[in-house]
Amino acid sequence: MEVQFVDFSEQYRIIKDEIEPGLKKVFETGNFILGQEEKDFESQFAQYCDSKYAVGVNSGTDALYLALAALGIKEGDEVILPTYTFIATALCISYGGAKPVFVDIEPTTYNMDPKALRKAITPRTKAIIPVHIYGQSANMDEILAIAKEHQLKVIEDAAQAHGARFNGKRIGSLGDVSCFSFYPTKALGAFGDGGMIVTSDEKIYKNSLMLRDYGREGRYEHKIKGYNSRLDTVQAVILSAKLKRLDQWNEMRAKMAEYYQEELKGVQGITSPMAKSDRTHVYQTYAIRVKNRDKVADALKEKKIGVLIHYPIPLHLQEAYKELGHKRGDFPVSEQVSSEILSLPMFPHITKEQIRYVCNSLKALV
Numbered sequence: 001m002e003v004q005f006v007d008f009s010e011q012y013r014i015i016k017d018e019i020e021p022g023l024k025k026v027f028e029t030g031n032f033i034l035g036q037e038e039k040d041f042e043s044q045f046a047q048y049c050d051s052k053y054a055v056g057v058n059s060g061t062d063a064l065y066l067a068l069a070a071l072g073i074k075e076g077d078e079v080i081l082p083t084y085t086f087i088a089t090a091l092c093i094s095y096g097g098a099k100p101v102f103v104d105i106e107p108t109t110y111n112m113d114p115k116a117l118r119k120a121i122t123p124r125t126k127a128i129i130p131v132h133i134y135g136q137s138a139n140m141d142e143i144l145a146i147a148k149e150h151q152l153k154v155i156e157d158a159a160q161a162h163g164a165r166f167n168g169k170r171i172g173s174l175g176d177v178s179c180f181s182f183y184p185t186k187a188l189g190a191f192g193d194g195g196m197i198v199t200s201d202e203k204i205y206k207n208s209l210m211l212r213d214y215g216r217e218g219r220y221e222h223k224i225k226g227y228n229s230r231l232d233t234v235q236a237v238i239l240s241a242k243l244k245r246l247d248q249w250n251e252m253r254a255k256m257a258e259y260y261q262e263e264l265k266g267v268q269g270i271t272s273p274m275a276k277s278d279r280t281h282v283y284q285t286y287a288i289r290v291k292n293r294d295k296v297a298d299a300l301k302e303k304k305i306g307v308l309i310h311y312p313i314p315l316h317l318q319e320a321y322k323e324l325g326h327k328r329g330d331f332p333v334s335e336q337v338s339s340e341i342l343s344l345p346m347f348p349h350i351t352k353e354q355i356r357y358v359c360n361s362l363k364a365l366v
């Protein structure tokens with residue numbers, strides 16, 4: 001048997017007939033940039049996130065960067081983020097000359113530890129970026145309370161958590177602004193790059209609109225030095241069709257996660273993901289922890305099982321951030337998790353048979 005890490009062929013089969021006329025229309029009318037379908041998708045996505053506004057951009061990285069710019073984060077400001085995340089969460093801070101300040105994570109959910117966050121706040125801190133890692137919300141109650149107490153902005157990195165909820169509320173509606181990625185392997189993925197800024201704050205919305213489109217207000221009236229970062233109309237057609245099915249696909253992934261959990265229950269040496277009862281986990285990534293991770297990963301690949309490591313090196317130990325002067329031992333939980341974490345195959349249409357094959361192979365290795 002072969003189990004790919006992600007296999008979207010079934011998703012494509014399901015939306016194929018629906019997207020073809022939509023794509024044909026875009027090809028024929030030529031409204032490739034900010035066409036009506038793009039604007040429609042923005043409204044649909046804002047509504048889906050229980051928020052007022054959404055602004056389509058080039059990528060999740062751009063969504064984060066433009067959101068920080070829209071909030072007025074500038075050189076010399078400090079922005080706090082977990083060290084255990086994808087590097088884009090930090091890059092967006094660096095692009096504008098602000099300083100990323102890393103904090104450690106909780107050992108159970110792998111999300112930002114609110115206690116560590118509190119300790120990292122200085123008079124220069126302007127914002128916090130919680131990351132909803134793997135598809136489960138960070139502890140937003142505590143993070144929002146700390147933000148309020150210190151008058152800090154909260155930018156949710158929701159690149160992995162489309163459709164997840166915290167205390168019943170949709171991810172995308174909790175912070176001042178939320179940033180999504182539509183990179184193909186995300187829970188809601190385009191057929192290329194894409195991203196979205198979501199907010200209910202009119203000022204952030206208006207700033208974001210200008211920032212993604214050369215800083216313009218009228219066609220050739222430019223108020224600020226903006227960028228060129230827009231979501232293609234073609235991608236919006238595809239995303240719109242997928243959005244209608246997102247809740248269903250998220251549920252399918254959660255069911256399959258349950259099945260993994262059952263199959264791996266009580267297996268010595270394996271730590272399954274922990275889903276907290278006050279939030280929904282959409283399992284964009286199904287990550288377990290295992291000793292001898294590298295050996296196990298290699299052995300699974302030999303059995304034609306697609307596995308990946310999210311993430312092998314926490315950001316404070318990345319060469320790109322050596323100027324911050326961190327060393328091994330600074331964030332022990334993140335370092336420990338990085339050495340043991342292993343992402344198993346996960347997609348809405350994975351079968352129980354495939355999961356059994358993965359789990360039996362795993363059990364023979366630990």
Ligand SMILES: *Cc1c(COP(=O)(O)O)cnc(C)c1O
Pocket residue numbers: 059060061062085086088089131157159160180181182183193194195
């Ligand atoms: C994917 C991802 C990003 C970046 O999104 P792109 O669309 O690839 O630029 C940012 N943060 C996290 C947590 C991600 O997983």
